[in-house]
Amino acid sequence: MTDASTKTRFTTVQRVLHWLMAIGILAMLFIGVGMVSTIGRQYVPLLLTHKTLGIAILVLALVRLVVRFISGTPPLPADLPEPMKLAAHLSHLGLYALMIGMPLIGWAMLSAAAYPIVLYGGIRLPPILPQSDTMHALLWSAHYYLAFAFFALVLMHLAAALFHGLVRRDGVLETMLPGK
């Protein structure tokens, strides 16, 4: 076990997972809003990519959560005001909830619509809900609105990271950057 109080950076595994997922999640959000606003030929491959990437993010998020429990996290700066600490904790809670929740909601939504769930490479997933109009409508709305919340949270996370790195210069941004 790493001693959290002396830890100044996330582990290499954590940093690799973070940046891989950052790319994946941003791509995912853009593919999502892009595909629902087009009827072009790209709709079919975008939808396939969206489903495949969604499941990849779910798996990576679960792996990441396990790694986080094992490796811990560097402490926030001692002089960070309490409201900012609280905001940091809550936003991370929200990000994890969405990283895991959004793919599950999407999967459940497709299940409730009785769509076969086929990923890239012909991988088929079993339905996790029986067919149901009501559930489909509910999950569809959740998936749609939470996507905007997710994007807003990603932007806040990015703005906060830059604020730590450029304005406060308190070493928080550096915990996730490459380096020793």
Next chain:
Amino acid sequence: MPGPQRSVLGSLVLIAAVVTFGVGAFAYTAGWLTPNRLTSTKLVSALAPPGGPALGHRRNHAKGVCFTGTFEANGNASAISRASMFAAGQYPVVGRLNLATPDPNAADPTVRVRGIGVQISAPDGNVWRMALIDPPVFAVSTPQGFYDLLEASTSKDPEAMKGFIAAHPEFAAFGEWATKAPWTASYAEVAFNSLNAFIFTDGSGAEHAVRWSLRPEARPVPITAEDFAKLGANYLEEDITKRVASSPQRWTLVLTVADPSDPTSDPTKAWPPGRRTVEAGTLVVQKIESEADGPCRDINFDPTILPDGIKVSDDPFPAARSAAYAKSYDLRTSEASSYPRTEASAKP
């Protein structure tokens, strides 16, 4: 201004710029900055009749009836596709016979185009959904053209259709069919066509562009539009229910393979006669159920739900249909209380 303060201000401006760029890129991708982009929402809205859509129903092909049955594959089509439902055998089918109208209460003789939705399931989990219609060619060559047709046909401007036809010479073949093709008074006598081209991949990986049809076993008996109108507003549903109750109704699935020179991206262009055809098997309709109680009501017959061995071609319609059908599905499932699950509950 002292150095550190200016640097803080500069940093804040930079952060604001990054966030603004993010929001802008997202808004552009979502289509909010390009209101002329044709979206599934616009396409589906354009289908609605003047009084608004029938809530809880499909936004097009809203009048229909469910069936169940089997697809009896004879194994011949395995030569051109490795799709599992082409291996000789019997596969369960859920389907829907329907009319191309946004009005679920339209009288049958007022609707020119008839359709069929079919889902064939293979035991290995592969699913093939298709939605076919009875004209021999499609009305327009692009999804934008279809939107233009919807706009023109519902326009109050008496010149709108003339303008559309002048701008879309490809519409002529469909127009000829719509005005001259004989009517029949039974779904069982209708030949349905995929119109869109799909790519079939065989066991060796070779690809073949294919369109397909369901050809009825029942001999078509032409009827004048006037005589058909006398039979009643819901005759098609009554007729197919009676026929299937006395014996299963059958259609042969005929695959037509394109020559390399044949157009695959334009469903208004029929392929010349004499192309290789493969009879893949028989669709056997064994039971008819009303839509409200039936197993097809909550199935989206999205033509891009394809088994391994079949994929979309450069035809732009399957993608556009998939996007629009999904929109229609999302709308009608959210309105399920307007079209309750069982017929009993639908009739107060």
